[in-house]
Amino acid sequence: MENIWTISEYELTIRLLISALCGGFIGLERELSNHAAGFRTHILVCIGSTCIMLLSIYGFSQFVDEINVRVDPARLAAQVITGIGFLGAGAIMRNGSMISGLTTAASIWVVAAIGLCIGAGFMYLAFLATVLVVIILFVLNKVENAMMRHWRKREVMIHLIDRPGALANITSLFARYDIQISNMVMKSDSRMMEDGVKMPTMEVRFQLKTKKPKFFSIVMELIVANKDVIGMESEFDVRTLERNKQANTEQLSKNKEANL
Template identity: 50%
Template sequence: MTTVGSVWQISHLDLIVRMVLAVVLGGLIGLERELNNHAAGFRTHILVCLGSATIMLLSEYGFSDFVNEPNVRIDPSRLAAQVVSGIGFLGAGAILRNGSVIKGLTTAASVWLVAAIGLSVGAGFITGALVCTFLVLISLYLLNKWEKHFLRHRRTHEIEIMINEHPGFLSLVTSRFGEQGIQVTNLKMMPGSESSLVSGNTENTPMMHLIFSLRCPKHEKLLAAYEQIAALDIVVRMEAANFIFHKKVA
């Protein structure tokens, strides 16, 4: 029987405080992800942080009745180790790939960090959890703004266009980028794997698959160019970050 004040016991008040604190800290990080429309948002981060804290509390205090058993060895870090390795499946679900562009790595990292914060809160390492949350919020919010401002002239955007092969088709597309002051840094061309009808023609027209790498500091100009290109009759499909267009053929 363990004595009162044993390291293997925790009061109900301390238990509630730690679990509520895990919800608050996880929610703060999740709120920033939610406001920026990322895959893992407010509730996901809360659940991960609360779950990690609960597992840590279970590992520390859930088996206190067996501490004095001669054949039982208590190791509070065993369940925590499984959380650290097992949380990867949630992070993998937040990572998306569109062509050569990979999105969601930061959100996956934030989910992993929230699990660490939950474990810290559950273990009573409150100062470490608070400092970690503060630094994560600075990284996600303030450093994100600084990064966008500092790299605004160096950021490369990629767009894939499926287009009907037509005389002068390349100049029709590139001229729309030029009108918006967008620099084409790289271009890949390959035959399309499908065919489509052009302007009501009854004959199948060969297609080309174009992949443009672009440099443009202003997102509004990119969207304007995308809309102009999508309006061309010879364009069948376009895919870029935050922009997808598929022509409906009657």
């Protein structure tokens, strides 16, 4: 009778290779979508959880026959499910009221579960889960975007210099590309520029919607190029304009000299 508490080196190798394959298959989609946790991260999580599952089942086989020892193959696996949360939390980012990375965090958690399945030898479930996750991440993402693009509101926060016409230039861009402003909140502030001049600024938070989502990226590029814009954050293009700060400062100095 075959001992259920032992496993060959060949079987160990096969399970780890399958783990790398399944984790990489899911991570590839995240990598192509430019997410923080991508190809290598998912492979490492899947291999790691597989190793822990194998250790939990087969790593303590020498103690199985001891009278006072209780073997629980699920004990270490339970710690993987609990502990993987720290990695998922690191993939979640919050910018104001905008939250991103939830899907990546969920994919990391699922990859850990797939690794545990492979480590336990539950291959059919592991392969089925891998296929379903890839379909959900890749195919359903396109379906969701197609179905929700007419109803979904997008939030953009723009930090710009508070001078006449600055805000009007931004709102006119939205109108030109048929982007409706559902809500707008303004907050006054001031900022010391690199030339030592303190300028009045404002933070404007927009809620936007449109029937033509392809225009969002065009408008975002035009806003970034605006000389009055200091910084911008959005759910579809989170960025700071530090790389343009020097150019903006030079432009401000030229405008100041022109007005003298």
